[in-house]
Amino acid sequence: RYDPTPAHYFLRLLHDKGILLRCYTQNIDSLEGLAGLPAEKLVAAHGNFDAAHVIDTHPEREVDISELKAALDDGPAGWQALRNQKGNLVK
Numbered sequence: 001r002y003d004p005t006p007a008h009y010f011l012r013l014l015h016d017k018g019i020l021l022r023c024y025t026q027n028i029d030s031l032e033g034l035a036g037l038p039a040e041k042l043v044a045a046h047g048n049f050d051a052a053h054v055i056d057t058h059p060e061r062e063v064d065i066s067e068l069k070a071a072l073d074d075g076p077a078g079w080q081a082l083r084n085q086k087g088n089l090v091k
Contacts, residue, residue: 008035054086
């Protein structure tokens with residue numbers, strides 16, 4: 001939906017030069033990753049839409065991210081139905 005900005009590519013440049021230790025972000029759009037910043041350098045303070053899983057399951061059960069997005073688009077009824085289907089909340 002959106003493209004990385006020059007600022008996102010600047011972070012990648014810092015990584016490429018070996019200067020960047022890690023990148024803390026409050027964005028959920030994952031544009032840093034689209035700019036080429038490796039996942040191990042990213043700390044998403046509020047999470048993101050790269051992956052989803054059912055909480056409190058061991059082993060962790062993955063949920064297709066498009067399924068979570070569709071549930072969220074349906075509002076409270078949508079995420080509650082997904083919770084009932086998966087057995088717990090999905091994040």
